[in-house]
Amino acid sequence: MENRAEAEQQHVEKNNDLVPLLTPYKMGTFNLSHRIVLAPLTRQRSYDNVPQPHAILYYSQRTTKGGFLITEATGVSDTAQGYTNTPGIWTKEQVEAWKPIVDAVHAKGGIFFCQLYHVGRVSNKGFQPNGQAPISCTDKPLTQIRSNGIDVAQFTPPRRLRTDEIPQIVNDFRLAARNAIEAGFDGVEIHGAHGYLTDQFMKDQVNDRTDHYGGSLENRCRFALEIVEAVATEIGAHRLGIRLSPFADFMESGDSNPKTLGLYMVESLNKYGILYCHMVEPRMRIVEDKSECPHSLLPMRKAFSGTFLAAGGYNREQGNQAVADEGHADLVVYGRLFLANPDLPKRFELDAPLNKYNRETFYTSDPVIGYTDYPFLEATC
């Protein structure tokens, strides 16, 4: 019996050599046992912006010893929200509510970062304090109507932030990062992707400012970099990452020169020595749809001196390739596959079949259905 267990162990170890995604990686001070990262995934089950006890099971199901997880986008202030039932981390109650979730991930040996965001103009007055207009770098409204299958909402034209108001928003990120550390998180990821506030500032399709936060590339990136600097000073660059999607034009937030933007950002980030840069593949022009694309993240990966995470449209084979081909990424981030397969690393190890994800329940508020009821491998065979 013992011999059989030993043989199985040897088989797994041998197999792992052949599965680049399952090789260990040292990300700064964090010893990761594999390269498969849980993507930030908004699930809209945090009633009244407070994380709920059902998230304990959801995140711990997706935790492995030495695995790296990123939370769903989490609001930094009461003006940061734009979707129902998304969590925040600006109140004491929210911080307390995160604690048991973080503890559960730590109890299983996971490394857990909190993704911090502000939606900017991707909101409407119903989400804003006193029904005020959402804030942005611009007063240009989004022309589309938002529909993620759950919420359908008209966007309210945003109010352009005055120059002297911007330090307050930067400060909200700093305080939220401090709160995240108080909640027990190992670090934070600034959401600089997908057309939310930080991205609105960076992209020339949106940013039409004439002060020193608009116009030149340097000016457009100033807001993001001020947040990076403030958060790095508050909690340390060694536990700070950022997510960027220079090539995406989700939420009408595109840029006329995404490669230059991406390169400028990573080169600037190098100066702060942050832990990681998490980039969304150019093929993900919008968040959930893959398309053919001639661009590559390689120039950014090469220019960045920290850990590089790549996300978007990856399956097992492409993930292995990205890691094996050292040039591409240190870690690979999985969204929909991890959402539907709580034991994704195990399944990749065994090259087992995957559960299919169900879009219909991505954003429904049920605490179980489509959330914690995706079966584990043992349950399916």
Ligand SMILES: Cc1cc2nc3c(=O)[nH]c(=O)nc-3n(C[C@H](O)[C@H](O)[C@H](O)COP(=O)(O)O)c2cc1C
């Ligand atoms: C249900 C759902 C929610 C998402 N929420 C977030 C989010 O909160 N923050 C974020 O940066 N990206 C979010 N994304 C994008 C994912 O992190 C990921 O980049 C995208 O799903 C593409 O990766 P995939 O092909 O592995 O799913 C979300 C995607 C989905 C499907």
